[in-house]
Amino acid sequence: MPKILFGSNQLLNIVLQEKHMISSIVFLILTGVASYFFAKNLSKIRRNILLGKDIDLSDNKPLRFKTMLGVAFGQSKMKARPVPFVLHFIVYAGFILINIEVLEILIDGIFGTHRVLSVFGPIYNLAIGFFEILAFAVLVSCILFLFRRYIVKIARFQSPELKGFASRDAATILFVEIVLMGALLKMNAADQILQLRGVEHYIKAGSFPISSWLVVPFYNWLNMSDASLIFLERIAWWFHIIGIFLFMNYLPFSKHFHIIMAFPNTWYSNLKAKGELNNMASVTQEVKLMLDPSAQTPEGYQPPTSFGVKDVTDLTWKNLMDAYTCTECGRCTSVCPQNQTGKTLSPRKIMMDTRDRLEEVGKNIDANKGTFVDDNKNLHSYISEAELWACNTCNACVEACPVNINPMEIIVEMRRYKVMEQSAAPAAINNMFSNMENNQAPWQFSPMDRANWTQED
């Protein structure tokens, strides 16, 4: 508040203190509410992921750490596509580093201080200057991302599975990031004018290499009063932090959740050769009994009740974690040989369907007091046979994923259900099976002719 409205400094101080106290309380309530809902939705996602079957991925922690450091923190797999790599790296670095400034905002918000970290002096000034440059770079990158997605219409963003919410989701995130970065720059612009004018509370701190030329001339041109500038500065400050709270609470519903999930998901990466499909232990015992009926069953042996994946709860928790990690970038789909040749199979859709179905199962459980009530649907209601039977198991999608998601495993597991539970393989595949059973080869040749080539030249 400008001094002229009040008769004495004492009165001003009381009013200011009260004002600060009120805003601190409002701020604390907002922080509490935002954190509560965020934690609540995180725990819901955790619950959903743990609906999956158990899988032991606790081995080789040094290699897991190295993988997470390289792939998630170091973005190593993004480099395959240099343009989005650079743009994404800027936004990523901006997210991580500008959060340091958010920390300051939190402290200022709670204690009514202003730019509390400026006690670090020149380092603070350097950091704030750097954050401004970064914020501007993030803003430009997000505009370019929007441009790539909606104007240039890059092929991998045009797939049918991106229609509707997925497309709005992407646009929302980019738009909010642009607005948030804009608020930061506007806040700094008003702040630095107030600092120059020596307005109380606005201590001299920070350096503003971007807002000083991008926004300040605009304010100067408007010839703004101290009061209006303080108002603008506060608005931008509140807007920025409330924006962040809202953004944080949007994450659990968005593909943007990958900014959190990329880290655990790469920690739990598959460390084996990509070619190795898991061995179904449930089948091993059955096959042993089949091959040797006199074999003893182990004590307490329970024959398996089902094979393969019918619904999301038959997947492993890692498959489900994959689904929540997917940011729908479509690198998998763009390298899939079947998708490139016009088939319906899209590895990205497999991941999106898995998440959608899991969310549906989660909501069903919530609505029915903790137990799932059959809804006559399963993962196969989302993923068609044409998609499942198109896969080449070539691992191109697995290789391309920047956060080590494995769509192929879900496809194979769903094929297992089709074949072993429903005997619903395409006729040609069933033929191949019977050839293997009868002739020990996928074709109808006599096994006795297997070495005939040794008799020829």
Next chain:
Amino acid sequence: MSEFKVRTMATLAAAGEEAEILFWVGCAGSFDERAQKITKAVAKILHAANLQFAILGTEEACTGDPAKRAGNEFLFQMMAMQNIETLNAYGIKKIVTACPHCFNTLKNEYPALGGNYEVLHHTTLINQLLNEGKIAIKGGAFKGQRITYHDSCYLGRANNIYEAPREIIEKLDAALVEMKRSKANGLCCGAGGAQMFKEAEEGSKEVNIERADDILESNSNVVASACPFCMTMLRDGVKHHNKEAEIDVKDLAELVANAMDL
């Protein structure tokens, strides 16, 4: 094979002899006419390297790979357990195979079922034999030729084998040309995941024709493959473009055997 006799594990065992290495031929290598040529080239190279090798002959059965990829884990494990019983009965320690699918299954999926062997793909073994001087190729046979290498998914992405096949081509004195999609970015031939045994799903193009486009674009005389299924798909793709007279599809073993005058 008129110059030498390919022996089976059974005959070796009967004679009280042991093989250094088992040559796992695979179904395509045994029955497919085109793939049999690859099989013979591998056998000739092993013989020329003075390796005491043998095959299982009629005791060999499909590894179960296409059944596993198609979701029939029962059939896969039945095939695998029968094969493991045979392999373990002969005390097999080392296996070479010319099929990346057999290679992947034997190497990665048999151990969990009790089959533990040192498994090599033929391109790795041939490259080793060349490096160790156990076989030698005459320079010049492929001089001036442009050879491109098609990465098999089950060697490349599945098992990170990208270099051995390329090193062999370099030793052939030929120009190694990369396609626009190669190594980890290599495009599948369209056969894997049991697609070999069924019609493609509805779409706008066959995968092998898409891959043949890459081959044509690379302007090569020879496409080197390292998998009998890739061989079939690539030949069909090249044929589709009526380029079979200009572009040869050859397995790396055939190229080496050729350069060795075998």
